[in-house]
Structure formats: structure tokens, C-alpha cells
Amino acid sequence: xxxxxxxxxxxxxxEGDSAVIKCTYxxxxxxxxxxxxxxxxxxxxLIIDIRSNVGEKKDQRIAVTLNKTAKHFSLHITETQxxxxxxxxxxxxxxxxxxxxxxAGTTVTVRA
Amino acid sequence: xxxxxxxxxxxxxxRGQEARLRCSPMKGHSHVYWxxxxxxxxxxxxxYLQKENIIDESGMPKERFSAEFPKEGPxxxxxxxxxxxxxxxxxxxxxxxxxxxxxxxxxxxxxxx
Numbered sequence: 001x002x003x004x005x006x007x008x009x010x011x012x013x014x015e016g017d018s019a020v021i022k023c024t025y026x027x028x029x030x031x032x033x034x035x036x037x038x039x040x041x042x043x044x045x046l047i048i049d050i051r052s053n054v055g056e057k058k059d060q061r062i063a064v065t066l067n068k069t070a071k072h073f074s075l076h077i078t079e080t081q082x083x084x085x086x087x088x089x090x091x092x093x094x095x096x097x098x099x100x101x102x103x104a105g106t107t108v109t110v111r112a
Numbered sequence: 113x114x115x116x117x118x119x120x121x122x123x124x125x126x127r128g129q130e131a132r133l134r135c136s137p138m139k140g141h142s143h144v145y146w147x148x149x150x151x152x153x154x155x156x157x158x159x160y161l162q163k164e165n166i167i168d169e170s171g172m173p174k175e176r177f178s179a180e181f182p183k184e185g186p187x188x189x190x191x192x193x194x195x196x197x198x199x200x201x202x203x204x205x206x207x208x209x210x211x212x213x214x215x216x217x218x219x220x221x222x223x224x225x
Contacts, residue, residue: 004154036216043116043203043216044155089154098145098210099168102154 002027004092006103014111019077021106023090026071030092033066033073034100038087047088048075051095080110114139116206116217117186124223125194133189133220137206144187145214146172146179149201161187194224 003026013019025033031052036044050057050064050073057064061080066073077084090103117136125131137144142163147155157171161181172179176194181187191198201221205214 006154009152034213041218043118043205043218045216046213049213091154095211098143098160098207098214099157099171100147100155100214102147102156104152104154 002030002092002101004090004101004103006090006106008106009104010107010109012109012111013080015080015082017080019075019080019084019108019110021075021088021090021108022072023074023092023103024070024072025092025101027092027094027101028071029094030101031095032093032097033064034091035062035064035075036089036091036102038089038105040086044089077108080108082110082112084108085110116204116215118202118204118217118220120220121218122221122223124225126225127195128193131191131194131198131222131224133191133202133204133222135187135189135204135206135217137187137204138215141206141208141215143207143210143212144181145205145207146187146189147203147205149203149219151200155203158189191222194222196224198222199224 006023034049038044063076091100146158149155159172159179160168176192201219203219205216
């Protein structure tokens with residue numbers, strides 16, 4: 001099955017700086033890579049996703065890059081704000097597959 | 113349109129008791145998924161159900177765990193004779209169709225004493 005590894009496990013950044021989270025996956029057939037944000041006491045919420053037919057996708061301050069050859073993908077948050085503080089999860093699955101494989105999560109703390 | 117609802121949010125059980133976790137999917141969603149999150153770990157897929165059918169339970173332990181999604185009412189994840197290792201957060205997600213975005217509920221945090 002798919003194995004997703006995520007680094008770092010914790011990340012502390014100064015407000016306004018950038019945050020980068022990296023994930024690797026093992027199943028070369030995976031081609032859907034969503035990122036979730038989980039705030040305290042809530043369920044994960046999808047913030048951005050990328051499919052294997054593109055190498056990069058951007059949505060305002062959030063961007064995701066994908067390297068299929070190396071089997072890794074990254075989340076970039078620019079101009080971080082205190083409300084970006086949360087646990088972020090990467091995940092991977094095959095197209096049209098319901099079975100998401102999650103990384104262990106990164107706890108991001110944005111210092112004011 | 114209310115999101116995915118889960119109850120209870122917190123559940124405490126003693127070893128050997130039964131735990132029942134409920135999930136009401138978003139309106140119009142007929143696909144339900146259950147995930148378990150152990151401390152310091154990511155979510156792990158347990159089971160996928162459509163109305164009245166279990167489609168894939170490959171991630172669910174063979175013993176003590178069962179799930180259902182009846183024609184009427186919420187989906188239920190049932191854990192019999194709970195053990196301390198069952199302590200975790202259990203998340204339910206729903207989607208309108210297979211392969212569509214999954215919307216997650218707030219989770220049920222089960223603590224087994």
C-alpha cells in the first residue's frame with residue numbers, strides 16, 4: 001500500500017515569513033495529492049490539491065509543488081499569519097480512489 | 113448546508129464496554145468514510161460505505177469493529193469490548209461521489225480507561 005512521510009513534524013515561523021512542508025510517497029500510481037488543515041477541535045479541511053498532470057498550483061498565499069520523478073510534493077505558505085497556525089496533513093491517492101493515505105502531520109506555529 | 117456531523121465529540125469507555133460513534137454526512141452525500149487517528153500519527157482509512165452497503169472495510173480490524181450506513185439515519189461505527197489501544201480520534205468524511213473531495217467531520221475522541 002501507499003506510505004506517505006511528512007517533514008517536519010513541527011514548524012515555528014515568524015509572522016510574515018514562509019513555511020514549507022515536504023512529503024514523500026511510495027506508490028508510483030498515486031496521482032492525487034491533497035493538503036488538509038486541521039485546527040484545534042475540528043476535522044481536517046482541504047486547502048489545496050494537485051494532480052499529477054501539473055507540477056505546481058497556487059492559490060493566494062498557498063502553493064503546492066509536485067515532483068513525480070522523485071515522488072515528493074511540498075506545501076508552501078507565504079506571508080504567514082497567526083491564523084495559519086494549525087496542523088497540516090499531506091495525503092496521496094490514486095485517481096478516483098477513495099482511500100486517502102495521510103502523512104503524520106506538521107504542527108505549524110506562527111509567532112506574532 | 114450543515115457540514116458533516118459527528119457525535120458524541122468525546123466518549124469515555126472502560127475496557128470491555130461498547131463504543132458507538134455516529135456520523136451524519138453532508139446533505140446530498142451518499143458516500144461515507146471512517147478514518148482513525150492515533151496520537152502523533154496521520155489519519156488511517158478504516159472503511160468506506162454507501163447507503164446500506166459496505167464497499168471496502170480493508171482498513172478495519174477484523175474483530176470487535178463494525179460499521180453500518182442504514183437507509184435511514186446516520187452511519188455508525190461500533191467497537192465492541194474496547195481496549196486501551198482503541199483510544200484515538202475517529203473521523204468521518206462524506207462525499208457526493210467516489211473520488212470526489214471528502215469533507216470531514218469534527219471527529220469523536222474516544223478514551224478507554
